[in-house]
Amino acid sequence: MSVSPKWIFARALACGFCVVTGGAQASSDGSTTSKPAAIPSCGPHQLDGIPASDEVLAHRQFELPTLSYAGDSGPTHWNVPLTLLVDASGRVACRSMGSDFSERRALNHTRRELLRAMTGWRYRPFLVDGKPASVVIRETVAEQRVPLVHQPLPEVSPAQVTISLSRGGCFGMCPGYEVSIHGNGQVDYQGGGYADVQGKHRYQISPEEVAALVERARRVDLWSMSTSYRAPITDNSTYVLTLKMGRLTHEIEDYVGRMVGMPAAVGEFENEVDRVGRTSEWIHLSLAAVERLQSENFDFTSQEGADTLARAVANDGSTDEAALLRMIDLGTPVKGGDAVRPPRGAPMPTESTLLNVALVHHRVALIDPLVAQGLLNTGGLLDKHKLDLAFQDAVRGGRLAAVQKIWNAGGGEVHPSLRLEDEDEDGERATPKRVPVTLLLSxxxxxxxxxxxxxxxxxxxxxxxxxxxxxxxxxxxxxxxxxxxxxxxxxxxxxxxxxxxxxxxxxxxxxxxxxxxxxxxxxxxxxxWQMNDGGAGFRRYAEEQHWTRVLAYLNQHTGEASRKQGSGSTF
CATH class of the missing domain: 1.25.40.20 (Ankyrin repeat-containing domain)
Structure with missing residues (x-):
């Protein structure tokens, strides 16, 4: 739902805090109808069901609201996690207002209005065994603190406008970069750690796009936002959004700001800066970025070129394989590049060659050109050991076409081994065992x-x-x-x-x-299912996941008359 800042300010001044959706409905004669009853808390056993979290978005037939509070008002703990029982018709039957990080959510006027508005929520019926059924789902309703005082965006000429966004690193693989967009359409990008293209690059976009970005900043009232939204957690990225309008500057720090009531408009504007500034083309190597590098007379045959290619091959977010192939065609070295990027959730490649990294990261299109460049050879001849390791990484990568290509890389005369030496790295004794390569599947x-x-x-x-x-x-x-x-x-x-x-x-x-x-x-x-604790842990996990059918099976096969009682409502 789109709501103008002026409406938010008026409502905020009138009531201290408000909810964007829900509440009494006006009738045609100007009177108001009575508010619907709030969705009740779920009692014991009512949240038994079938989790459908991956399907919720596809089944939702409404837009989740955002709850708004004015000025310094607002809850102690922001955002409302919900566990809902949705009946076979797609209506919410009852709810449990859960918690994140063990912090309970206290009811207030705004949240009570939310419970009333939930009577209008509709989901496309969930099917179980082809028939509509009741399911348990999870939703999170965002909350935000809107400014109480409106500060208008300064009126300046386009030549005096600069909008910048920096995103810092994190305890992980978050790309670090900064982009500055100037009113005349000039864009300055500087890539840091975990960005495919690093260093400084300058290019041009249309001034009209910048003007539209400025107008959006005015429309969502960014100049009125607080200068800092910092969540009390660690190891995340810090984002800094800077609006420079002539001699005046407004900076907004966002450190997981949505956890502490940062308005959704701030994060949405950050994403818009990325879109207008084309940052994704550099963070995740694209053909457009390669073409811009060519226009800069970038030396693709250099070590920097090799490192750029290696980073992009190892970046699962970089899906433009035409850009990778173009880099190779332009003479980028396929040996000696430093990716400095561990695979995301995947095993490390057996070797650090670009071919092995490409195989682990499902780069089927790169196999033939990299093999043609001799990455399976030693002294100009096929190296059986390299072939075996490449085959293992192809299995790890999980693409049949890659497995078949490496299998046939020896021209039909030599095939990789179907077995390898395996060790129990977590066991007390690291006893090697000869096992089939199928066990590398992950x-x-x-x-x-x-x-x-x-x-x-x-x-x-x-x-x-x-x-x-x-x-x-x-x-x-x-x-x-x-x-x-x-x-x-x-x-x-x-x-x-x-x-x-x-x-x-x-x-x-x-x-x-x-x-x-x-x-x-x-x-x-x-x-x-007894495992090492008599089954207590598995049963507890099944209860937490609302696995009704599993619990019924356990009860039936252990002679139990009933399962443990649930705790009921969070409130």
Whole structure:
């Protein structure tokens, strides 16, 4: 819902704090109808259901509101996490107002209005086994503190305008950079750590785009915002938004500001600065950035060129493979580049060559040109050891096409080994064990295109044993469960893998299940669930995840008449 700053200020002055949506409805004769009853708290057992968090956005048929407070008013702990029971028709039946970091949310007038507004929330019915069913979902309603006093954006000529945004590093792989957009359309970008293109670069955009950005700053009233929004946490990025209008400057510091009531408009404007300033083209190497580098007479054959290519190949966020191929065509060295970027949620490559990094990061399009540049050779001849390591990284990368390309890289005369030496790195004894390469399969974080099952089937046809155990005891079933791939889990069970086989730490694959359907499939396949604590931990986890079907199965198969009582409402 879009609301003008003037309306917010008027409402804020009148009531001290307000909610953007909800409340009494005006009738045609000017009177107001009575407010709907608030959505009730869920009682014990009502939040038993099937989690559907990944599907919530697709099923939501309304826009989540933002709760607004004026001036210094507002809650002690910001934003409202909700656990909702949605019935088969898509209406909210009851709610539990949860907490983040163990901090409870106290009710106030604004939040009570939210509970009334929730009566109008509608979701497209969730289907279970093809039929509409009640489900448990989670939502978070944002809260913001809007300025009490309006400070107009200074009127200056375009030549006196500079809008800058800097994003600092974090305890992780956050790209650091700064972009400054000037009124005449000139843009100055400086890339730092974890940005693909680093250093200073200058380019031009249209002055009309800058004028539209200034108008947006005026419309959302940025000049009235506080100068700092800092959350009391650590290890995150600091963003600094600076508006320079002639001799006047307004700076807004954003350190996870949405946790402390920073208006949504600030974060949205930061993103707009990125869009207008084209920063993503440099942070994640793009063909447009390569072309600009060419116009700057950038030396692609230099060490800086090699480092830029290496960073981009290792950056999962950089998806423009045409840019990577263009870099190689322009003579960028494929050896000696320093990525300084560990893979996100994926195993480290066996070797640091650009080919091995490309394989781990699913860069199928780069395989042929990098092989053609001799990255599998030593002294001009195919190196079997390099071929074996590349094959292992192709399996890790989770793309069947990459596995097949490396398998055939020897021209049909030499093939990589289907087995490798494995060690239990977490065990007391690091005893090497010869295992099939299938056990290298591991789904990297948010890899929606992972082809674990297809690779396993292909390798099995080549002679790999699907039932083999790694040195730490894990099986391919453990890998499939960790990946959340129910089709792969079902395939392995059909091929005779034992659901109760103890893996790392003596746990069956069920110990890694994060999906109720997978957990139930394993239980029905005979998996042990007692584990190392008599099953108390698994039962508690199932209760916390609202796995009704799993709990019913446990109760049925242990003779329990009822499960533990829930705590009911948070309030």
């Amino acid at each position: 789904r990297s974080y948010r890899d929606v295109h992972w082809e674990g099952q297809a690779i396993a089937e292909w390798l099995a046809a080549k002679g790999c044993d699907l039932k083999a155990q790694a040195a730490d005891g894990d099986t391919l079933l453990h890998r499939a469960v960790e990946a959340g791939d129910i089709a792969f889990v079902r395939y392995l069970l059909l091929h005779g893998l034992n659901a109760s086989t103890a893996g790392r730490y003596g746990l069956p694959a069920l110990g890694s299940a994060q999906n109720e359907d997978i957990a139930l499939l394993l239980l029905k396949a005979g998996s042990s």
